[in-house]
Amino acid sequence: MNKKKTSRFDDLIDAARSRQQRDKLQPTEDQPISQSKSTDPAYIRTTIYLPKQLHRQLKAAAISQERQMSDIVAELIEQWLVAGQQSKEKID
Amino acid sequence: MIITVAAFKGGVGKSTTALHLATYLQNKADTLLIDGDLNRSALDWSNRGCLPFKVADEKDGVSLATLYEHIVIDTPARPDTNELKTIAKGCDLLVIPTTPDAIALAATLQMVNLLKQFKTNYRILLTLIPPNPNKAGEEARTSLEQAGIPIFKSGIRRLAVFQRAALEGVPVNVVKDSYAKIAWRCYAEAGKEILR
Numbered sequence: 394m395n396k397k398k399t400s401r402f403d404d405l406i407d408a409a410r411s412r413q414q415r416d417k418l419q420p421t422e423d424q425p426i427s428q429s430k431s432t433d434p435a436y437i438r439t440t441i442y443l444p445k446q447l448h449r450q451l452k453a454a455a456i457s458q459e460r461q462m463s464d465i466v467a468e469l470i471e472q473w474l475v476a477g478q479q480s481k482e483k484i485d
Numbered sequence: 486m487i488i489t490v491a492a493f494k495g496g497v498g499k500s501t502t503a504l505h506l507a508t509y510l511q512n513k514a515d516t517l518l519i520d521g522d523l524n525r526s527a528l529d530w531s532n533r534g535c536l537p538f539k540v541a542d543e544k545d546g547v548s549l550a551t552l553y554e555h556i557v558i559d560t561p562a563r564p565d566t567n568e569l570k571t572i573a574k575g576c577d578l579l580v581i582p583t584t585p586d587a588i589a590l591a592a593t594l595q596m597v598n599l600l601k602q603f604k605t606n607y608r609i610l611l612t613l614i615p616p617n618p619n620k621a622g623e624e625a626r627t628s629l630e631q632a633g634i635p636i637f638k639s640g641i642r643r644l645a646v647f648q649r650a651a652l653e654g655v656p657v658n659v660v661k662d663s664y665a666k667i668a669w670r671c672y673a674e675a676g677k678e679i680l681r
Contacts, residue, residue: 400568402558405519405543406575408550409487 489576493592495562498612500526502582503559508656509676511538514554519546521560534654579607585625611640639674
């Protein structure tokens with residue numbers, strides 16, 4: 394027996410501690426690489442109302458293209474804003 | 486998490502506390518109860534009936550410890566200084582049950598003084614609190630709080646249903662008794678405080 398071991402609980406505590414050390418290593422390994430929009434301060438969550446059928450179509454299209462609905466909607470809104478700006482310039 | 490239950494005085498509900506905290510923790514993750522008490526009260530308890538978690542002595546515990554998420558260690562009454570040192574340094578939380586009477590409180594304060602040199606995370610749990618109108622529980626709590634000693638918000642009431650549980654070899658929450666729920670809630674609240 395190890396000289397340092399002085400009580401009958403030493404081996405038990407060592408065994409339990411080694412288990413805890415093993416647990417601690419794991420979370421550092423699988424930290425998420427990309428931040429999700431829900432935790433990214435550059436994004437804001439909002440609610441919009443869509444006709445049920447349109448929402449279904451959007452969802453189906455997003456899945457088939459493997460894109461997020463958020464990204465598609467953001468892209469469309471950007472286009473719409475740019476188009477609005479251009480038509481305004483034409484009138485001026 | 487490694488939780489140790491220790492007290493300098495016997496008969497303060499040490500094994501009962503270890504057993505019921507293990508019962509609570511088992512609901513969250515696999516829990517191992519180490520019966521380090523040479524009376525082997527917890528092993529007796531589990532041999533008499535059935536307990537919802539694994540019980541082992543400190544020797545068998547060595548190989549088992551790596552398999553369990555939570556480990557609750559029941560210690561002998563009046564652990565020697567080396568044992569106390571190992572346990573105090575090695576565990577995440579040391580639970581010190583004490584009854585609200587002068588003799589037990591004196592023993593508890595003695596233990597607290599000894600623990601100061603080990604930088605232990607410890608908390609006092611008041612046990613066997615007599616029912617109203619007896620104020621012993623409240624008085625003990627007030628004096629411990631005034632002394633700046635960490636103490637569980639939850640206290641364990643003195644209820645006969647704990648004796649029945651021991652006799653049947655089960656945790657108090659499976660005893661068929663109108664007080665079983667009340668008794669169990671005492672420990673469930675303490676368990677919640679541990680995991681918070």
